[in-house]
Amino acid sequence: MSAAEATPLSACPACVALPATEALAEARRRAAEAGIVLSVPGLGDAQDMTRAEEAARALPGVGRARVNLTQKRLSVTATPEVTAERLIAALAAQGIEAHELDTALLTSTENELRGRDLLMRLGVAGFSMMNIMLLSVAVWSGAEAATRDLFHWLSAMIALPTLAFAGQPFFASAYASLKARRLGMDVPISLALILSSAISLFETIKGGEHAYFDAAVSLCFFLLIGRYLDFRSRAAARSAAEELAALEVPRAIRLEDGAERLVPIAEIAAGDLVLVRPGGRMPVDGEVTAGQSELDRSLLTGETLPIRAVAGTLVSAGEVNLTGPLTVRVTAAGRDSSLHRMADLVAVAESTRNRYMSLADRVARRYSPSVHILALASFIGWMIHSGGDVRLAVNVAAAVLIITCPCALALAVPSVVTAASGKLFRKGLLIKDGTALERLAEVDAVVFDKTGTLTLGTPDLVPGAQRAGDLAVARALASGSSHPLSRALAAGEGPRAEVTEITERPGYGVEGRFQGQSVRLGRADWVGALGGEQTSAWLQVGNEPPVEFRFADRLRPGAAELVAALKARGIPVRLLSGDSAGPVARLAADLGIADWKAGVLPAEKAAEVEALRAEGRRVLMVGDGLNDTVALAAAHVSISPASALDAARVASDIVLLGRDLAPISDALRIARVARRRIKQNFGLSLAYNAVAVPVALMGLATPLIAAVAMSTSSLTVTLNALRLR
Amino acid sequence: METLTILIPVSLFLGGLGLVAFMWALRTRQYEDPEGDARRILRKDWDDKPAP
Numbered sequence: 001m002s003a004a005e006a007t008p009l010s011a012c013p014a015c016v017a018l019p020a021t022e023a024l025a026e027a028r029r030r031a032a033e034a035g036i037v038l039s040v041p042g043l044g045d046a047q048d049m050t051r052a053e054e055a056a057r058a059l060p061g062v063g064r065a066r067v068n069l070t071q072k073r074l075s076v077t078a079t080p081e082v083t084a085e086r087l088i089a090a091l092a093a094q095g096i097e098a099h100e101l102d103t104a105l106l107t108s109t110e111n112e113l114r115g116r117d118l119l120m121r122l123g124v125a126g127f128s129m130m131n132i133m134l135l136s137v138a139v140w141s142g143a144e145a146a147t148r149d150l151f152h153w154l155s156a157m158i159a160l161p162t163l164a165f166a167g168q169p170f171f172a173s174a175y176a177s178l179k180a181r182r183l184g185m186d187v188p189i190s191l192a193l194i195l196s197s198a199i200s201l202f203e204t205i206k207g208g209e210h211a212y213f214d215a216a217v218s219l220c221f222f223l224l225i226g227r228y229l230d231f232r233s234r235a236a237a238r239s240a241a242e243e244l245a246a247l248e249v250p251r252a253i254r255l256e257d258g259a260e261r262l263v264p265i266a267e268i269a270a271g272d273l274v275l276v277r278p279g280g281r282m283p284v285d286g287e288v289t290a291g292q293s294e295l296d297r298s299l300l301t302g303e304t305l306p307i308r309a310v311a312g313t314l315v316s317a318g319e320v321n322l323t324g325p326l327t328v329r330v331t332a333a334g335r336d337s338s339l340h341r342m343a344d345l346v347a348v349a350e351s352t353r354n355r356y357m358s359l360a361d362r363v364a365r366r367y368s369p370s371v372h373i374l375a376l377a378s379f380i381g382w383m384i385h386s387g388g389d390v391r392l393a394v395n396v397a398a399a400v401l402i403i404t405c406p407c408a409l410a411l412a413v414p415s416v417v418t419a420a421s422g423k424l425f426r427k428g429l430l431i432k433d434g435t436a437l438e439r440l441a442e443v444d445a446v447v448f449d450k451t452g453t454l455t456l457g458t459p460d461l462v463p464g465a466q467r468a469g470d471l472a473v474a475r476a477l478a479s480g481s482s483h484p485l486s487r488a489l490a491a492g493e494g495p496r497a498e499v500t501e502i503t504e505r506p507g508y509g510v511e512g513r514f515q516g517q518s519v520r521l522g523r524a525d526w527v528g529a530l531g532g533e534q535t536s537a538w539l540q541v542g543n544e545p546p547v548e549f550r551f552a553d554r555l556r557p558g559a560a561e562l563v564a565a566l567k568a569r570g571i572p573v574r575l576l577s578g579d580s581a582g583p584v585a586r587l588a589a590d591l592g593i594a595d596w597k598a599g600v601l602p603a604e605k606a607a608e609v610e611a612l613r614a615e616g617r618r619v620l621m622v623g624d625g626l627n628d629t630v631a632l633a634a635a636h637v638s639i640s641p642a643s644a645l646d647a648a649r650v651a652s653d654i655v656l657l658g659r660d661l662a663p664i665s666d667a668l669r670i671a672r673v674a675r676r677r678i679k680q681n682f683g684l685s686l687a688y689n690a691v692a693v694p695v696a697l698m699g700l701a702t703p704l705i706a707a708v709a710m711s712t713s714s715l716t717v718t719l720n721a722l723r724l725r
Numbered sequence: 726m727e728t729l730t731i732l733i734p735v736s737l738f739l740g741g742l743g744l745v746a747f748m749w750a751l752r753t754r755q756y757e758d759p760e761g762d763a764r765r766i767l768r769k770d771w772d773d774k775p776a777p
Contacts (some may be wrong), residue, residue, distance in 0.1 A: 046764040069761030116751055123751070127744040131737060154733065 035064075035077040036084050038098040040091070041428045041642075041657030043072055048096070055094040056087060072425075072657075074098065097658065099642055115235060118228045121166040125221040128162035129214070133707075136214040140704045152204040152211045159213035160197060166220050167193050169227060185364050185410060188371040189223060192216075192401035199398045202391075210395065215402050215706040222407050222714040229414035233421050234434060252276075252283035255327065268333040276321045276328060278506070286328040288313045292507030293324040296484065298451045298625065305535050305580070306484075308507060308523070318626050322483050324506020358435045359678055360413040367409065375401045378697050392699070399701040403692045408685030408713040413678055415721035420674035423724065428658035429639075429667050436653035438678075439637040440671035442618045446566055447609060447631070449623035450577035450584055453641065454559045454591065456659070457624070459488045459535055459551035466539075470547050472497040474539045477510045477521040485537045485551055486510065486521075509537070517542035534582070553583070555590070556641075558662030563591045565665040576600045576608055578627050605631040622664065624648050639664060670724070677724055681717045688713035 040052055049067045052074055056065035061079040068075070076087060084100040091098045135151045143151060167190070174190035177183065193216055200211040253260050255273040265283050268274065276282055278293065294306040297319050306322055309315065315328060378400045382393040421431050431437060451457050466474075471494060478489035480502035499519060502512040509522015520527050520540045527540040535551045566573050575596035577584045584598035600608070605623075609631045612619045621628070621635035624644030629651045632638040638652035641659075649655055656663065692709040695701050750756065 046768050049761065049764065050768060050770060067761060068758040069764060070758045112757075119751055119756070120748065123744060123747045127740055127747075131740055134736070150729075158737075 035075065036082070036087060036100070038074045038076070038084065038087060038091070038100055039072060039642075039657065040067070040074050040096060040098050041072055042097045043067060043069060051094055052091060052096050055090050055096065059086060059090050062087075099657070115228070115231060118169065118224065118231055121169070122221070122224045122228055124162055125166040125217060125224055128158050128166075129217045129221045131158055132214045132217050136703070136707070139211075148209075149204070149207050152200075152213070155211060155213040156201055156204050159217050160201070162217055163193055163197055163220060166224060170220075170223065183368050183372070185368055188368060188375075188401065189219075189405055189410075191372075191375075192398070192405045193220060195394070196398045196402050199394050203395075210703055212398060212402060212703050212706060215703055215710060218707060218711055219402060219405055219407055222710065223405075223410055225714075225718075226407075226410040226414050229411075229418045233414065233417045233431075265333065268330055270330050270332060272330045272333075274328045274330055276326045278321055278323055278325060280321050282315050282317050282319045282321065282328070283333075284328065284330045285316045285332040286314075286330045288315060289327050289329050291324055291326040293326050294322040294483070294507060296320040296322055298457060310507065323481070323504060358413075358438055359675075359682075360409075363409065363682055371401070371404045374404055374693065374697070381697075382699065396696070396699045396701075399696045399699075399706055400693065402706050403696045403701060403709055404689055405710075407710055408688065408717045409682065411714055411717050412681030412685060412721075415718050416674050416677045416681065416724065419721050419724045420670055423670055424654075424663075424667055427663040427666055428656060428660070429663055430655045430657055431653070432655060433653040436637055437671050437674055439618070439653070440620065440667060441675035443571070443620040443637060443668060443671075445572050445574070445612055445617040446620045446622065447574045447576055447605075447612070447635065448563075448593075449605075449621075449625060449628045449631075450575060450579055450587060451553065452624040452643065453622055453628075454556055454575070454587065454661070455553040456556050457553065457643070459485055460554040461488055461492060462550040462552050464548070464550055466547055466549065468495075469497070470539055470541065473499060473514055473519055473541060474521055474537075474547075474549060476514075477502060477512055477519060477539070480504060480512070481510045485535070485549075488551060489537070489549065514541065553587075555587075556659065556661050558660040560591055562661045562665050563593060565662075566668075567592070569668075571668075574608070574612075576605050576631070578602075578605075578625075602627040602630055606634045609634045620668075621652075622661075623652075639667075673724055677721055681720055684716055684720065685713050688716075 043049060043052060049069060052067055053065045056062055056074060056076050059078070059082055061082040062076055063079075064075075064077045066075055067073070074091075076082070078087075088098045088100065132155045135155050139148055139151050170186045170189045170193065174186040177187060196212040196216045200213050200216070203209070203211050252263060252265055252268055253275040254263050254268060255275055260275060268284055273289065274284060274286065282295075288309050288311050290311060291309075293309045295309045295313075295315065296306050307313075309321075309326060314331075315326075375397045379393045379397040382396045383390070386392050417434075417437060420437055424431060424437075448454050471492075474489055475492060475494060476496045476499040478486035479496070480486075481504050497514055499512040499514045502510060504510050505522065505526075508526040509520060511518060511520045511522075513519065519542070521537055524530060524536070524538050524546075527538045527546040529538045529540075529546040529548070535553075537549045537551070538546045539549065540546045563573055573593050573595065575584065575588050575591075575593045577596070577598055578600055579598060581598040584596055588594070588596040597608070605628060609619050609621060613634070613636070618636040621632050621638040622640070623629075623632055623638070624640050625648060628640075629648050632640065632648060632651040637654070639654045639656055640648045640652040641656045641661075642649070643659075644652075644655075654667070688709060692701070692705070695705060755762075
């Protein structure tokens with residue numbers, strides 16, 4: 001069915017690539033005019049809309065702000081000093097969650113044009129169908145001789161231009177698939193349209209009794225509805241994928257004889273010295289040669305505890321440098337880096353999933369040839385039976401083609417998919433892949449990642465026995481650092497002590513002076529305490545014994561409900577984390593997950609998923625980190641939260657836009673209902689065919705029967721899809 | 726029967742009017758945000774004065 005959409009292979013890849021870069025430049029220019037586009041998944045009603053627009057307009061420099069509630073987007077035109085970050089912060093202050101979208105990649109204009117084109121053809125076909133049906137009523141109710149001929153001629157005058165215009169998508173697609181020597185669904189459709197209008201025109205000229213103009217045009221109309229719905233869900237999936245593919249060219253700061261130069265990562269070679277600023281991500285694998293800092297490895301390994309980095313520490317691409325600048329000697333860059341090896345693993349894992357064939361394709365593959373065979377058989381049969389009456393035989397063959405035409409079949413899947421994905425989108429789930437919904441329906445095991453998936457991945461202070469005075473000092477010190485633990489401390493409500501001379505000691509912590517005493521907040525060994533396995537920061541005031549501040553990763557809202565719902569439905573749940581056993585065991589106990597594993601390496605995660613698959617299970621993988629990407633790609637279907645790393649979102653089929661995990665359980669339910677509806681729809685349209693085809697084969701099908709059979713089957717199928725709750 | 730010569734062109738013309746209206750709505754991008762527009766019309770923000 002998608003023959004027209006397949007990109008033709010080119011002998012010269014550069015010829016294709018060149019216009020693509022031009023299109024990108026053009027898109028970028030448009031984006032500069034369009035300003036900032038944010039995704040706002042949480043908006044629900046008119047009040048939210050007003051609040052979001054007003055919050056954006058309140059920022060100085062913002063010109064126009066308008067919410068598109070259907071797409072859940074906020075587009076803002078503003079002066080250059082207004083950045084997406086500031087807008088997101090302003091919206092967050094109003095309790096509205098927002099993510100930035102890469103406007104350069106939103107090639108929606110092209111999509112819109114195609115959608116509008118289809119809608120236009122649909123409108124024309126609908127108009128003609130109404131008029132021809134009215135004219136046909138007169139013929140069906142017994143108009144004769146000159147009146148019938150007049151009405152046939154009028155119908156022909158409306159139908160032929162309409163079919164020539166509105167049928168183009170089918171003709172083009174049929175032509176493309178014939179050129180590729182395949183029989184798609186569009187070949188029988190085009191054949192039915194052309195053959196029935198040709199025989200009807202012939203009958204009209206001869207003053208015959210039967211003309212199928214009404215059936216041909218309504219066939220075209222219903223098929224266009226299916227085509228439009230199909231296009232809409234495809235376009236939504238495509239734009240979701242585009243929105244999420246952030247187009248950042250990875251860069252690194254290379255030290256050249258002491259001078260810093262920003263270069264693309266492709267130019268970095270092993271042996272180069274690279275500077276990584278605090279807050280930056282490691283661009284390469286390497287060894288620290290100078291500087292002291294802490295590294296956050298949670299996205300790579302799932303560990304929540306930051307590790308210390310000093311000269312000699314080995315670092316790998318993807319880790320985040322937290323506190324101080326580091327100079328790194330590159331040991332592997334580009335193709336050889338650990339990040340790239342991960343990407344290769346993902347590509348291998350994905351290829352197994354691409355072989356999945358959707359329900360619709362499986363049915364179409366069996367159905368399509370049988371249509372041709374039936375029509376041909378009826379033609380030959382009637383030629384023999386009537387002793388060579390070509391006109392009669394062609395008439396019967398045309399009726400068979402019209403009735404067997406996969407009209408309801410072509411509507412059966414798109415109508416359900418549109419209804420279901422619209423429902424999921426309203427719950428905050430973006431479907432990136434066309435078959436993801438069907439695969440989701442088959443899931444019978446769920447694997448979770450811990451850090452960033454079941455938890456939010458940001459530390460939270462655990463209320464402890466600290467004195468109020470200590471807390472006030474700690475908060476004041478913490479406000480001087482951008483370390484995640486400091487930020488968590490500083491974000492807390494409460495008084496702040498007057499601490500002066502706050503300085504950050506990279507790799508250790510923060511120190512300052514409070515009431516004439518030196519105060520320190522940082523690592524356990526720095527303040528002379530014994531660190532445990534828990535994530536914690538230590539405060540020392542003067543020479544007093546150090547005080548511990550413990551931090552725990554906060555549970556993602558909805559995580560407990562989701563796990564409970566899955567268990568209630570009898571779906572086994574596993575927890576695979578790269579974190580150490582302590583925190584994983586605690587979280588597993590909190591959520592009631594009996595089956596958990598800690599300290600799992602990325603490749604092991606994928607191997608676990610693979611093992612489950614080998615047992616015959618269809619695994620849903622939910623994860624967010626780099627260490628999950630291979631497992632995400634290897635799973636039957638995968639979901640990642642919007643906060644996940646690009647690589648993880650690209651590898652997964654569905655992206656969760658909100659913070660809440662609970663919609664996943666709804667998604668599973670909706671996917672199952674949707675699959676049931678699709679099967680029911682196939683059953684319904686096959687049942688209609690089972691009744692109508694024998695009638696057509698016996699040559700008893702009048703244009704009235706053809707029109708009624710087709711319209712009712714299409715309507716039943718659509719109504720059945722809309723029943724989706 | 727003679728009435729048909731008037732009625733059929735008239736009915737086709739009226740239907741065509743509907744088609745033209747549909748095309749106009751399509752070209753002026755009135756199907757971009759059906760959900761938002763449906764709610765926007767019920768807001769009281771600009772009841773007293775036109776939107777800036």
